Amino acid sequence: MNTPARSPERIVNTNPATGEVLSEHACAAAANVQDAVARARAAQPAWSRLGIAGRVRVLRRFQQLLLEQRSEVAACVTAESGKPVVESLVSEVIVTLDAARFCTENVYRVMREEDVRHANIVMKTKRGRILHEPVGVLGIISPWNYPLSIPATETLAALVTGNAVVLKPSELTPLSALYLARLLHEAGVPQDIFQVVLGFGGTGSALIESGIDKLVFTGSVETGKRVAEAAARRLVPVVLELGGKDPMLVLDDADVDIASSAAVWGALMNAGQTCLSVERCYVHRNLYERFVSECARKIGQLKVGNGANAETDIGPLISLRQLEAVEAQIEEAVAAGAIAVTGGKRLPQLGPNFFAPTLLVNVNHRMSLMQKETFGPVLPIMAFDSDDEAIALANDSDFGLSASIWTRNARRGDALARRVNAGTVMVNDVITCFAVAEAPHGGIKASGLGRTHGLFGMREMVRTKYVASDLLPSIKKVWWYGYGEQLGHQMSAFVGLLFGNSLVARAKGAAISFPSLWRKRL
């Protein structure tokens, strides 16, 4: 199997399990991207005017179409990403369906106008309202690891709130994005309101330069920094969903059977290519030996192969490049003393992109394996002696996406969750926060800025406008021109009226300041 050469003009999309060429596409040049954004801008006002009810109807049709075509969609995702079909259904289709449900149920709440109560006595002469308006044209740049659910959840939140979207998916997974477009258009989203521009990083850069109103970027920290710099030059607001190095803390009272199953699944699902993967596992020393041997036993039962086979647990890595990066991290760790209890090697008999699920012990924080994102089927385990040490290890990271804590004591888990520096902490579960449509998703530190999913994710898609209507429009304001010594005296008294500490002080302030109402103004 040959890895097709990267051409700046064409994308050759292959199945990472078999090397089969799935599709070829011309890359969008900068001018194409600009055209797409201009068309989106022209179309967006009508989409916004369609109103919430109209857009909700369209999203419900989309939901129905996706439901009906779920097997074909899952097969498409599996073919180009390599993940097992079950994962395509669970982490891509269901997540998207549930996002559609959440958006249609909550868009009224997010966009509802709010009356603003003015406390200041003078400002009570105005009616204040907060409006939530679509930001306009949203650019979305998405990665290959969740080629449907990541762009879909962001797109649905943007569309339902009245925005137009131009999506640049990863060049490794264009078909899932095109399938998403097909379903949205069939459901009634106008062609110009949702557009996909295909290409490499250059197409993504062109999108940032094309006059979009906001960018939602999901990808690596390295690219995220470049993207943020480019966006800053144009003052384009950004949401950045970047990498993770998520810790799993197994406390001394944890159920070893449950926690070891969670560690194996959490580290290895999607071949470890999940931003929320368990990338560092810390286990209390009392459980350590048993935990490691349970993990090794369970990993030994996993079947690696083509994700299209129903029996497969772990598919290939997305590309040889990704595999080499994972392998280099493992080799460096092993050279520094890490021990591979299972795996640690390629599986060339299955194809060039397959890597054996790997359990590593004797690891430490000096290894890049415990510092940098691995994004491969690797579970490194370290022992700890106290809760304080576990928290210190968990927080000893540049990343802060999510974390999990395993304990039979819910209160203890909750208390420790508050001490972990991360966007999400799960007690007795891993990764599934991504599938909770209500849960805001995003990180702190190098894991990014802003949120997707949930109400916070939808609020990223609207901008806030304050509208104040004066209730006494025929009266000139007291503070307008016509200043003088007397007004200074009256305004000083007015400060006393607003903020005086006693009723007497306030009454005095009122008595002195009220005559200013009859003052002659310019």
Ligand code: NDP
């Ligand atoms: P990359 O950062 O390599 O790419 C992300 C996207 O950005 C791709 O579409 C890529 O295009 C595009 N891109 C590359 N260079 C530029 C540029 N200069 N300007 C604009 N766009 C550009 O990430 P991967 O696709 O490899 O995805 C894996 C990463 O995504 C991991 O680090 C993972 O942790 C992170 N991730 C984070 C999630 C979160 O929610 N926090 C969720 C899922 C993944 P192309 O592919 O064509 O190069």
